[in-house]
Amino acid sequence: MRAAVGQAVLGAMLVAAVLAFATMQDFHGLHVAGVTRVTVAAGSLSAWLAFVAFVVRPRRSAAASATDILVVHASQTGFATELAERTAAMLRDGGKAAVARSIGELDAVPADAARLLFVVSTTGEGDAPDVASVFRRDAMGVRPRLYGLHYGVLALGDRDYANFCAFGHELDRWLRDGGATPWFDLVEVDDGDDGALRHWQRQVALACGTVATADWSRPAYGAWRLRERRLLNPGSLGGPCFHVALVPDDPASLRWKAGDIVEIGPRRARDDAELLPHREYSIASLPADGELHLVVRQVGVGSRWLTEGASPGDRIDLRVRPNASFHVPGDARPVLFIGNGTGIAGLRALLKARIAAGYRRNWVLFGERQANVDRLHVDDLERWQAEGDVERLDLVWSRESRGSRYVQDRLRASAVEVKRFVDDGASVYVCGSLAGMAPGVDAALRAIVGDRALEEMAAFGRYRRDVY
Template sequence: MPDTDRMLAALTVLLAWLAFSAVIAWRAWRRAQAQRRAAEGTGGPAEYLVVHASQTGFAEQLAARTAEALRSGGLAVRAARIDALTGSHLGNGNRVLFLASTAGEGDAPDDAAVFIRKVMANAADLSSLRYGLLALGDSSYANYCAFGRRLDAWLRERGATPLFPVVEVDDGDAAALRQWEAHLGHLAGRALAPAWRPPRHEAWRLAERRLLNPGSPGAPAFHIALTPPAALPDWQAGDIAEVMPRNAPHAVRAMLAVLDLDPALPVHAEDGTTLAEVLAARRLPEDVADVAGLPAQALVEALPKLPHRDYSIASLPADGTLQLLVREMRHPDGRLGLGSGWLTAHAAAGGTVDLRIRRNAGFHPPPDGRPMILIGNGTGLAGLRAHLKAREAAGHRRNWLIFGERTRAADYFHRDEVEAWVASGLLDRLDLAFSRDQAGRVYVQHLLASAGDTVRGWVGDGAAVYVCGSQAGMATAVHAALAAILDEDGLAALLEAGRYRRDVY
């Protein structure tokens, strides 16, 4: 064979081998990509870990959308609750995106307790960690975004490097959430589909508004029932009704009269077509002089939208209506609170209330028939009532309700129903604390403390403890009573096991 032919033959073999090697390398790369993407759901390595600390489900919802947006940009992502996070997740050059709510007056969400105790208490070296943080809060509270800020300070102290400045979100502010989306797009290296869109609230009909406590020494409390515009949606005990309130019609009319503007003037806005309709959903100025002289459209654009208000759902879909327990709240000057005023006074009977149901997995029922201790006060009975209805439907009958209000005569909400549950055996035990019915005030925490041995017995049998009601006073005192009964480590273990859950406000 001539030398030229030998060279051509060798070149042909070489090219074939290179082509074969390229195919093998390409297939290996595809397998690696598939394995990396599979790791998103298996706890394996991921480019980004999206972590949520949520009290009422909003941070969890945003975390799911954040993960989805990053995946759409081609990134490998794994999502986790903050109580599943360990120190090892924060090392090894990982990138973590935190979405952290603040509960009440600056408290961490309940699901962050384990992380605070086991991870933040340690002086870990996080110099290899890069992180982003979305802090959710409400500026009407003094300690705005307190847990998010605390988490950010701790991460920086431990040497972690922020991927971008902390994004603080005031009561679901859309502009701040768009800023978060822009940061996600930068991480992915391209514009992403929006991770968050303003939630869609439907117009539910106010079917019933009934005063529950005539003659009470406390503020009026109402049973509210609403029906949807179409088929009744599904929800679970523990879920939340997110209500978009409206200003009192007389307040809108009074302001427009002072400004000498016609309520029927047409304007451009997504929450109405006339000036009066739009202003019903906007935050009215404290001093009308601040907006005097503005034309109608400019007035609309100058006033922010009203924030939503959350309420524990007191019923199940099988009841045929979405039910709430709402107490009138008043400002120091006597004005009704925004959400309670709308639901208890200003919304017309038979009229509409804009509402959506928000999933709140942190207060969903136990996955089995274990015993339940349900503790609450006032309108906190709403969330407990839904759980008892769910227990009745599932045939789980070992339940203990500890409930407190002011007087038995006026404030025993849904008395016939509760006593029927005792008679049927759904409630194995019922303890009631009516604080004003004796000289010395008696509250639910006192009843709990006096039944310490029984509480320990139920917990030893695997009971879950659910608390619903006011954070100030009741929930704080109940937590202290449980810590005294079970000791701090015992209560921490209960929380860590998901057997101590709270829906407090």
């Protein structure tokens, strides 16, 4: 490469000298022969410079040029990322060059892409994952020309929510409208359904000309034990809420990062033939605590079994799922933590991680019903503030306030301070209720920093949510 560049530069210098000589040879004949010589020399120079540009043009990385199939994931809780990486690994095992990338890294469909697979989740009541906000706005806001592109879409969702797999269907329509050709019909996955995932594997293998590996299934659950269960809100106007502590049979299983998700496996209640579904919870502790803590409200049969049916010492089938989209920043930037109810679980783990790392620019805004009974680990928050590990603590009690009843109201009332905090480089983390709180906080933040700014914060990991 260096030799080629050297030859190209030397040649350009030579042509430049020829051009200079041509113009000096017959200044008086400039309008006749001189022009001809200058034109010829200039043309030669242009041709050579074009060759130089070709030789020294920036090269695409080997990984990019060698990629045969790009697997794009849009994840809210890490499951879509996990499946995209499995898909790419399956294709590589079959001899294909494949790589998985987050949709947050893209502002459009790559111009040279010929084969794309999308693994996308839907959050809330039909919304795109936060990481997809800029792609949805900038790329999907226009009709592209995608003729020649072949693609497949795996849409993750939960039929308990309205607008099942809505973002996956929206993406599929946009690709079709742009002229792209689907390899196969969109594959819907309801709550991690194994049958739908097997169907995806086989469709991808058939379309890409490879062999499907062994059928996927949820990773095996480990054996954990219920060590402690404690009611956190006696006398509350809301449902009973419990602190739950679990320990693994194998101490090596005490591995996770703040922000990760726990899955409690399906089980049968005592003396009951009914199979209770798996449930997911935000983790409220760090491995250094020696226990895995949850904050569980007694809602639904699965949570009722964990908070009432199981006894201390009982086996709990459990696995931790990484959730990189909700991991704490690894630097000293300020962070605004916003949450309500059992959302304290995720915020508590993130704060523990920040404090352990020595980062103290933490602003916490937390809401519940009544100050004297709904103190879901609020003692921790107040202690951290007193010790200087929390810079500012706003507690909002909806049944006792005449002004800012909810966290979104307090956000709006503190708009100037919030804007200043964000301008200082703050990240924003939201954990808690999907109904009311999450959309209210989102609307308040949009009013404070602007739609485009908030969407770009989401795309670059400065606005992260774990809402349910």
